[in-house]
Amino acid sequence: MRKTYGKTLPGMKLTDLAGKLIVVEGTDGAGRTTQINRLKPWLEELGHAVLDTGMTRSPLAGEGIRRAKEGNNLGRVTQSLFYATDFVDRLENEIVPALRAGFVVLTDRYIYSMMARAIVRGMDAEWIRKLFSLALVPDAVFYLRIGIDELIPRVIFSRGFDYWESGMDVFPGKDMYESFRSYQSALLAEFDRLSVEFNFETVDASADADIVFAQLKAKVQRILEADSRKDFITTLRAPTAAPAAHRVEERAVFIPRAGTATETEAVFHPVAAHVTAPMGWDPNRQK
Amino acid sequence: MSTGNQVRIGPFEILQPIERVAPSLRERENENLPGRLFIVEGIDGSGKSTQLTLLHKWLESKGYGAVFSEWNSSPLVKDTTKLGKKKMLTPATFSLIHATDFADRTEKSILPLLKAGAVVLCDRYIYTAFARDVARGIDRQWVRDLYDFAVTPTVAFYFRVPLETAIGRLVAARDGFKFYEAGLDLGLSDDPAESFRLFQGRILAEYERMIPEFGLTVIDATLPVEVQQAQVRQIAKTHLERAKELRVRP
Numbered sequence: 229m230r231k232t233y234g235k236t237l238p239g240m241k242l243t244d245l246a247g248k249l250i251v252v253e254g255t256d257g258a259g260r261t262t263q264i265n266r267l268k269p270w271l272e273e274l275g276h277a278v279l280d281t282g283m284t285r286s287p288l289a290g291e292g293i294r295r296a297k298e299g300n301n302l303g304r305v306t307q308s309l310f311y312a313t314d315f316v317d318r319l320e321n322e323i324v325p326a327l328r329a330g331f332v333v334l335t336d337r338y339i340y341s342m343m344a345r346a347i348v349r350g351m352d353a354e355w356i357r358k359l360f361s362l363a364l365v366p367d368a369v370f371y372l373r374i375g376i377d378e379l380i381p382r383v384i385f386s387r388g389f390d391y392w393e394s395g396m397d398v399f400p401g402k403d404m405y406e407s408f409r410s411y412q413s414a415l416l417a418e419f420d421r422l423s424v425e426f427n428f429e430t431v432d433a434s435a436d437a438d439i440v441f442a443q444l445k446a447k448v449q450r451i452l453e454a455d456s457r458k459d460f461i462t463t464l465r466a467p468t469a470a471p472a473a474h475r476v477e478e479r480a481v482f483i484p485r486a487g488t489a490t491e492t493e494a495v496f497h498p499v500a501a502h503v504t505a506p507m508g509w510d511p512n513r514q515k
Numbered sequence: 516m517s518t519g520n521q522v523r524i525g526p527f528e529i530l531q532p533i534e535r536v537a538p539s540l541r542e543r544e545n546e547n548l549p550g551r552l553f554i555v556e557g558i559d560g561s562g563k564s565t566q567l568t569l570l571h572k573w574l575e576s577k578g579y580g581a582v583f584s585e586w587n588s589s590p591l592v593k594d595t596t597k598l599g600k601k602k603m604l605t606p607a608t609f610s611l612i613h614a615t616d617f618a619d620r621t622e623k624s625i626l627p628l629l630k631a632g633a634v635v636l637c638d639r640y641i642y643t644a645f646a647r648d649v650a651r652g653i654d655r656q657w658v659r660d661l662y663d664f665a666v667t668p669t670v671a672f673y674f675r676v677p678l679e680t681a682i683g684r685l686v687a688a689r690d691g692f693k694f695y696e697a698g699l700d701l702g703l704s705d706d707p708a709e710s711f712r713l714f715q716g717r718i719l720a721e722y723e724r725m726i727p728e729f730g731l732t733v734i735d736a737t738l739p740v741e742v743q744q745a746q747v748r749q750i751a752k753t754h755l756e757r758a759k760e761l762r763v764r765p
Contacts, residue, residue, distance in 0.1 A: 237605075237607045238605075238607070238651065238652030238653060239606070239652070288595065288599055288603060288608060288612075289595050289612070291594075291598075292591075292592065292594055292595035292598075295594070296591050301591065302591070303618065303619065303623065305618040305621065305664045306589075306618040306619040306622055309614045309615040309618050309661075310615045312611050312615075313595070313608055313612050313615055316605075316608050316611055317605075317608050320605050320607060320608070321605075355660065355664070358657065358660040359660070359661060361657070362657070
């Protein structure tokens with residue numbers, strides 16, 4: 229059964245959401261989109277159905293938010309709620325149905341970006357947490373972290389400074405460079421705080437994109453394998469009441485000894501973890 | 516800080532929180548706004564809009580600068596609401612899109628006007644959202660927390676009317692019910708009139724609960740219009756007299 233951060237929306241059933249919800253978070257320019265664009269075909273090649281989604285992509289509010297941003301005319305409370313509308317529309321109509329159908333859902337940003345942006349704008353941290361208490365707890369949050377000094381050249385030499393990415397609504401009167409620096413630094417600090425609270429897995433995004441991709445692949449693989457392994461084990465009638473000291477035997481494989489006819493005479497052969505466990509396999513995850 | 520392995524967390528000079536550029540939502544509550552905020556609530560057909568219009572006329576005749584703010588009227592959110600009302604809203608997105616609209620009006624008009632010392636009149640306020648959203652199955656506390664940023668009204672008038680009276684007035688005034696207004700998204704009944712009755716019944720029950728919770732000022736909406744208006748003006752007057760710097764009409 230899946231969990232939310234506290235509240236469940238009317239009509240939303242949390243059982244049988246068998247898919248995986250994987251979040252890629254990070255400040256603007258950290259390379260989230262690039263990585264998702266690589267993760268998706270890779271996962272599909274492995275045979276997983278993938279839904280990729282991200283902020284302002286809802287049919288309901290996406291267009292409205294884009295238009296409001298063009299006018300540079302969006303107050304901080306309105307902004308938070310408009311994004312929340314977009315998020316909930318995608319949560320109810322895309323993310324949850326996809327998880328129910330067993331998809332791997334890759335989401336470019338999740339509630340954490342919205343939280344960071346609101347908090348940097350002086351909004352009440354508790355208010356924004358309560359607002360997003362209806363969100364599903366994801367299976368993993370990969371936080372692509374990049375320092376401000378590495379970020380700036382990326383932005384300058386690609387798309388240039390943008391009004392909202394520079395937080396011009398937060399620091400009116402500063403020039404775009406100064407504003408970008410202050411705003412993105414504040415966001416980064418907020419992300420760092422959130423990373424502790426919400427158990428982000430931090431990935432150094434200042435590294436080469438290939439290296440970041442390799443790290444993400446390993447992490448995603450671990451989530452997917454941990455899951456299939458769990459199913460495998462439950463089908464294997466392993467002893468359930470084994471004491472903690474004998475945990476290795478919980479993963480034993482049932483093998484009838486040669487020459488024995490009945491189940492009672494069979495023994496459980498402990499299986500060495502390094503032989504059968506997939507890479508990154510952590511027995512404690514099964515507890 | 517849990518940083519994972521082999522991950523370099525950059526220089527920590529950035530970990531200073533930035534200076535707050537605006538007061539937090541809670542701080543604003545304690546601000547003494549010079550303006551006055553009168554709002555009317557009640558189910559459809561309670562006559563609240565009529566009463567608010569009459570209050571507006573009276574305020575103008577007394578020389579006060581009074582400004583209307585309608586429920587669900589922000590130009591910024593209008594197109595999205597219109598899109599959503601083509602039956603693609605769930606109770607949660609219905610709630611959020613109305614909250615977004617209300618936030619835009621609070622930030623751009625209600626709050627600045629109150630700061631400037633105007634009398635602001637709202638036809639429906641956060642209590643409409645509380646009643647409707649809870650009637651749609653939204654968590655009562657969640658929606659109250661959601662609207663935490665709203666300015667507390669000077670007086671919240673609740674026009675209390677029995678369901679049958681309200682329905683009688685509406686049936687006489689128009690033909691047919693709108694999809695969301697009748698709560699047809701909830702599947703309470705296939706018959707719009709019956710669905711309307713059931714949905715408005717739920718809303719009415721929520722209003723009743725909110726009277727003590729928020730100290731709503733109850734006006735008996737079965738009384739003659741003139742009697743109700745006399746009560747409304749009497750109450751409004753006491754709050755206007757105590758105000759120090761209200762704007763006058765130019």
